[in-house]
Amino acid sequence: MEATFRPTWEIGASIGVHVFVVGLLAVGQLMGPDKPLFDPNDVMTVQAVALPKANRRMPDRPTRAPDPPKGDAVKAKAPPPPPTASDMALRKKKATKKKGVADRSADRSELLNRIKRESLLKDATAALGAKDRVQTAKDGVDPKDAVIGPIGAGRMDPELARYVSQCRDRILPNWKPLPAILAAHPEYKVVVSVSVGQTGQLGSPTVVKSSSDASFDRSAISAVARTGRFPPPPTKYAASAAKGVMITLSAADLR
Amino acid sequence: MNRLLLLLTLCLAWLTPSPASASGAIHIYVGAPGRNKVPIALPSPVSDHPKAAEFYGVVQRDLVLSGWFDVIEEAAYVEPKGTGIRPGQFNFEDWEVPGAVALAKMGLSAKGTDQLRAEVWVYDVPGRRRLGATALTVHADSWRSLAHRMANEIIYQVTGQKGPFNTRFTYARKTKTGKEIGVVDFDGHAQRGITSNGSINLKPIWSPSGTEVSFTSYREGNPDLYVADLRQGKIRRVSNRMGINVGGVWSPDQSKMALTLAPDGNPDIYLIDPVSGQKIKRLTHSSGIDVAPCWSPDGSKIAFVSERAGGAQIYMMNADGTGTKRVTFQGSFNTDPVWSPNGDRIAFVGRNGGRFDIFVVNTDGSGMMRITQDMRDNEDPAWSPVGNYIAFSSTRTGRAEIWMSTVDGHHQVQLTKGGGYLNPNWSPSLEW
Numbered sequence: 001m002e003a004t005f006r007p008t009w010e011i012g013a014s015i016g017v018h019v020f021v022v023g024l025l026a027v028g029q030l031m032g033p034d035k036p037l038f039d040p041n042d043v044m045t046v047q048a049v050a051l052p053k054a055n056r057r058m059p060d061r062p063t064r065a066p067d068p069p070k071g072d073a074v075k076a077k078a079p080p081p082p083p084t085a086s087d088m089a090l091r092k093k094k095a096t097k098k099k100g101v102a103d104r105s106a107d108r109s110e111l112l113n114r115i116k117r118e119s120l121l122k123d124a125t126a127a128l129g130a131k132d133r134v135q136t137a138k139d140g141v142d143p144k145d146a147v148i149g150p151i152g153a154g155r156m157d158p159e160l161a162r163y164v165s166q167c168r169d170r171i172l173p174n175w176k177p178l179p180a181i182l183a184a185h186p187e188y189k190v191v192v193s194v195s196v197g198q199t200g201q202l203g204s205p206t207v208v209k210s211s212s213d214a215s216f217d218r219s220a221i222s223a224v225a226r227t228g229r230f231p232p233p234p235t236k237y238a239a240s241a242a243k244g245v246m247i248t249l250s251a252a253d254l255r
Numbered sequence: 256m257n258r259l260l261l262l263l264t265l266c267l268a269w270l271t272p273s274p275a276s277a278s279g280a281i282h283i284y285v286g287a288p289g290r291n292k293v294p295i296a297l298p299s300p301v302s303d304h305p306k307a308a309e310f311y312g313v314v315q316r317d318l319v320l321s322g323w324f325d326v327i328e329e330a331a332y333v334e335p336k337g338t339g340i341r342p343g344q345f346n347f348e349d350w351e352v353p354g355a356v357a358l359a360k361m362g363l364s365a366k367g368t369d370q371l372r373a374e375v376w377v378y379d380v381p382g383r384r385r386l387g388a389t390a391l392t393v394h395a396d397s398w399r400s401l402a403h404r405m406a407n408e409i410i411y412q413v414t415g416q417k418g419p420f421n422t423r424f425t426y427a428r429k430t431k432t433g434k435e436i437g438v439v440d441f442d443g444h445a446q447r448g449i450t451s452n453g454s455i456n457l458k459p460i461w462s463p464s465g466t467e468v469s470f471t472s473y474r475e476g477n478p479d480l481y482v483a484d485l486r487q488g489k490i491r492r493v494s495n496r497m498g499i500n501v502g503g504v505w506s507p508d509q510s511k512m513a514l515t516l517a518p519d520g521n522p523d524i525y526l527i528d529p530v531s532g533q534k535i536k537r538l539t540h541s542s543g544i545d546v547a548p549c550w551s552p553d554g555s556k557i558a559f560v561s562e563r564a565g566g567a568q569i570y571m572m573n574a575d576g577t578g579t580k581r582v583t584f585q586g587s588f589n590t591d592p593v594w595s596p597n598g599d600r601i602a603f604v605g606r607n608g609g610r611f612d613i614f615v616v617n618t619d620g621s622g623m624m625r626i627t628q629d630m631r632d633n634e635d636p637a638w639s640p641v642g643n644y645i646a647f648s649s650t651r652t653g654r655a656e657i658w659m660s661t662v663d664g665h666h667q668v669q670l671t672k673g674g675g676y677l678n679p680n681w682s683p684s685l686e687w
Contacts, residue, residue, distance in 0.1 A: 246283070
């Protein structure tokens with residue numbers, strides 16, 4: 001049977017529904033100026049979505065600050081070490097080759113090196129003070145650096161970020177998984193849900209997403225159960241907290 | 256009609272919030288649990304052997320010293336004493352009650368007239384599974400060594416790291432007439448003297464094989480270098496050149512020994528043959544003092560202390576004396592470098608505010624970390640064989656004792672008692 005295109009009433013209805021929906025949104029904007037566009041209780045998790053190759057630019061909205069450089073990147077940015085005696089000797093030799101032309105620049109370079117070296121020594125002396133003591137405690141995340149979700153699709157409300165940081169600091173000392181599991185399976189993650197009352201009292205934690213390792217999962221449940229109480233949630237997030245806070249416990253460092 | 260339903264469904268789906276946003280959950284991410292101590296249950300060994308209680312005490316102390324564990328008090332155990340140690344012979348639920356995460360069950364029995372057999376089974380309580388087990392039989396006199404090996408097995412199964420318990424320290428200890436060299440087990444027990452000449456004996460250093468110890472002695476008046484063969488109980492003089500003969504440290508392949516000599520009055524680093532004592536090469540030629548050589552684990556480099564730039568600082572050079580580089584630039588007096596077993600860091604002593612403290616720095620001079628502070632003098636660092644601990648002598652209790660710290664400085668424990676312990680040097684893992 002030959003298929004032919006013919007406008008039907010269904011297409012008209014579809015256009016009508018779209019117009020209706022757009023109209024609804026426009027009226028909502030105009031009629032509800034007192035109500036925020038997004039209720040914080042409704043939008044607190046953000047799912048990361050891969051962008052199509054043709055348009056990799058994110059839409060205009062706040063994005064996560066870039067992570068501080070780690071490992072090699074830090075080394076690359078670190079100031080160069082002061083010249084050693086052999087380096088200095090080498091520089092002198094190079095300067096001698098261009099005698100008469102580069103004498104002044106060699107002197108200047110050596111002077112600069114001396115200044116750099118003195119400055120480093122001053123820094124070094126300061127570093128031997130009390131502040132140089134080994135930091136072993138886990139620092140909380142600065143609220144301004146906190147993000148929603150590991151992929152970071154937007155900055156968190158500072159009040160919520162502070163709260164999340166306080167909750168994490170309470171859980172960490174109570175989390176005691178077997179170190180051998182952490183070393184062998186840094187990829188393990190378990191998601192635990194727990195309700196938080198207005199006073200911060202925790203309900204019974206349950207595993208929402210298992211790591212596939214019973215011991216690791218149980219360590220997470222024990223950690224939350226032992227914690228017992230979080231700080232009281234901020235008022236505007238109380239309803240959300242009562243529904244259940246999701247806690248991801250990861251064998252690796254997420255920060 | 257069907258198409259209309261489809262369109263309406265799509266529109267409704269578009270208008271309905273996604274399940275994630277509807278749930279509105281606050282999300283907390285917790286990563287890197289770090290070094291929280293593992294609650295471990297360690298019931299007494301199932302045994303009627305007279306050494307069982309002492310054996311148990313050694314294992315228990317090792318686990319506490321390691322810094323990895325909180326050993327749960329026996330009073331909190333629900334399981335009756337003497338319950339079986341093998342899988343299926345006990346209930347994991349009994350060990351959840353006191354909050355155990357790890358469980359180590361041991362058995363100890365006599366074998367024949369002079370042998371002792373120990374077995375240990377290590378369990379993951381929340382996972383309700385066996386992590387590992389081992390059994391060893393030794394001469395009854397070596398019950399301490401057996402206990403240390405059981406502790407090693409427990410720490411390995413629970414943490415994945417090799418324990419330091421089957422190691423020893425050699426040390427110089429103050430006496431009424433001078434200082435004597437001795438050897439002591441990791442936990443500060445079972446001391447044995449190497450020297451007893453009434454003179455001053457200093458700076459003992461283990462050979463990589465763990466069978467010999469070099470040291471400097473004034474027994475003949477001059478600070479000469481000696482080597483003690485611990486298996487044969489013999490001491491031989493290796494270098495008695497005019498001036499100091501100090502810090503004889505073997506290369507990792509034991510073919511050479513680096514030490515400080517001062518034949519012309521100025522201390523410099525030399526290489527000698529560790530057997531014949533013959534000079535192989537002079538490595539440093541600076542006008543300042545060059546002392547305290549220390550090999551990198553691969554034998555390609557030597558770290559040392561030099562005053563060539565004024566104050567004492569840590570330097571390194573190739574094993575043939577070329578390519579000298581300065582490592583430390585912080586502080587005015589840094590000495591006693593010791594290379595970590597994996598080669599990436601150097602521990603050393605730094606003077607700060609008139610006190611000596613232990614520091615660790617990357618071999619490129621970056622990442623300096625302070626291990627001790629405000630605890631009187633802390634000197635003579637020594638790495639454990641796998642590099643997870645640093646031992647040192649400390650006067651924090653008022654007397655010089657051997658102390659041990661995790662590399663992050665978090666967990667520090669005293670190993671010896673009685674005072675006067677200096678120059679601790681950590682043995683390689685020992686099988687004897």
